[in-house]
Amino acid sequence: MKKKKKKASILLLLLLCVYLLLPFAVTLVYSLFTEWTGILPSGFTLRNYKLLFFDAEFWMSLMRTMLICIISVVASITTLLLAMYVVVVEYPFLAKYIQFICMIPYALQGVILSISIVSLYSGTGTLFSNRMLMLFGAYGVLVLPYIFQGIRNNINAINTQMLMNAAKMLGCSPLKAYFKVVVPNILPGIFVSSLLSVSVIFGDFVLANNIAGNSYQNIQVYLFRKLSISSGLSSAVVVVIFLMVFLMTGMVLLLQGIHQKKEKNNGVYRD
Amino acid sequence: MMKKSKTSVFLLAPFLIVVLIYELLPLGQLVLNSFLQKKNHTITLEYYIRIFTTPVYLQAIQNSIRISLISALIGLSVAFFAGKAYFESDGKLKQFFYLVLNMTSNFSGVPLTFAFMILMGNTGVLTLLLQKTGLGGDFNLYSGNGLLLVYIYFQIPLATLLLLPAFLGLKKEWREAATILNASSFSYWWKIGIPNLLPSILGTFVCKRLGCLCNGVCVDFE
Incomplete structure (x- = not known):
């Protein structure tokens, strides 16, 4: 009876894996063949990838995406780490307000956030009407929920108050204790949530298209423009994006696994 | 000070x-x-x-609510069985499934839409295959139902990921106690398992509906 049940579970998981991976598998095969009108594709070719990798525009879009990921995520982490000092050291009650502010973007998602930012600042002629700056700001806000959760979970996990007290007893000022003791201890954990944020920005099309469009073309806008030109080339772009997200996700899970093992060995528990 | x-x-x-x-x-x-x-x-x-x-706006709101309700319901039902199966199995497959869930939940927007166009668009691989074998109905990806299909697809991994922690909260003793009292597997889940998961299920449901209402990429295309 129990064995039968286990088999059913395994079957269900296998089916779901196939179902979830099917669109990507088909895209991968599609990008590698010239024709697929029968049951099996024909005419194996690497032409799409060759075209893609020799396209300067592709590399530029990829670099832009990377740049925007790094700047927005670093900005988000820095401002939140500074703000969390105030919560940890002086006013713990502020935590719930900061959490609320950080969770708003999670509920809003792309369209509403981008439209409200564009309608407020575009055409004002100020520094804020710069499309690039708008996009950086919008992404910085978009990843706040992930970064906040990462920072808060890690601050809870390392017994921050004890570390702060110990450092203070040894003559550190609270500021020094926070930045020299607490922050270095939580940085590895924050790295995981920043990778997650990077994959969120990597997967975003709405914000990039609504706010910047052609004036700051990221990888998804590039893909969108290629869709109408060549489906072969587009499928190659999709495969590249998928592989990058795959790599980042794999790395996040690996790091989380290592982190948890370490915690188990140290006898630290999460609450 | x-x-x-x-x-x-x-x-x-x-x-x-x-x-x-x-x-x-x-x-x-x-x-x-x-x-x-x-x-x-x-x-x-x-x-x-x-x-x-205005009828146009009303229709748009109705469509959004309909699609988000149906896709969240189907996504959650699949997520429930997936979560159950996840905790009943072990080893490599379990890890692989978790990886797939994480990957596909991070993957939406233009690439996902494009993948579905290749698979089931007008000249899509599956569409042609079904036509050739004579099994094809008149399914159209660029319609309300097509949109629903894509939404359901990307609800499943997210809903499962959000539900997994809730399954950890179900205690083993409850199951044992239920078995001792002669409860069938169905009545265990119906009377103990699901009621205990309900808060998380509802939370996930609201979350998914919000996500659905706010997500615009796939709609742009269709």
Whole structure:
């Protein structure tokens, strides 16, 4: 009876894996063949990838995406780490307000956030009407929920108050204790949530298209423009994006696994 | 003490400025504008009345709610069985499934839509295959049902990921106690398992519906 049940579970998981991976598998095969009108594709070719990798525009879009990921995520982490000092050291009650502010973007998602930012600042002629700056700001806000959760979970996990007290007893000022003791201890954990944020920005099309469009073309806008030109080339772009997200996700899970093992060995528990 | 609060203000400032400029002010302006008559700067409910009386807008709202409700329901049902199966199995497959869940939940927007176009669009691989084998109905990806299909697809991994922690909260003793009292597997889940999961299921449901209502990429295409 129990064995039968286990088999059913395994079957269900296998089916779901196939179902979830099917669109990507088909895209991968599609990008590698010239024709697929029968049951099996024909005419194996690497032409799409060759075209893609020799396209300067592709590399530029990829670099832009990377740049925007790094700047927005670093900005988000820095401002939140500074703000969390105030919560940890002086006013713990502020935590719930900061959490609320950080969770708003999670509920809003792309369209509403981008439209409200564009309608407020575009055409004002100020520094804020710069499309690039708008996009950086919008992404910085978009990843706040992930970064906040990462920072808060890690601050809870390392017994921050004890570390702060110990450092203070040894003559550190609270500021020094926070930045020299607490922050270095939580940085590895924050790295995981920043990778997650990077994959969120990597997967975003709405914000990039609504706010910047052609004036700051990221990888998804590039893909969108290629869709109408060549489906072969587009499928190659999709495969590249998928592989990058795959790599980042794999790395996040690996790091989380290592982190948890370490915690188990140290006898630290999460609450 | 004075110095202390000065540092606090100084350290909180960057966060508050960024959030104010790129989150709170734009949103506030959006809400305010929805009540403001542009011509003579008076407060009005005109726009809201117009939304709820114009057939096009009403239809759009109805469509959004219909799609988000159905896709969230189906996504959650699959997620429930997936979560159950996840905890009943072990080893490599379990890890692989978790990896697939994480990967596909991070993957949406244009690439996902494109993948579905290749698979089931007008000249899609599956569409042609079904036509050739004579099994094909008249399914159209670029319709309400097609949109629903894509939404269901990307609800499943997210809903499963959100539900997994809830399954950890089900205690082994409950299952044992139920078995001793002669409960069948079905009545265990119906009377103990699902009621205990309900708060998380509802939370996930609301979350998914929100995500659905706010996600615009796939809609743009179809």
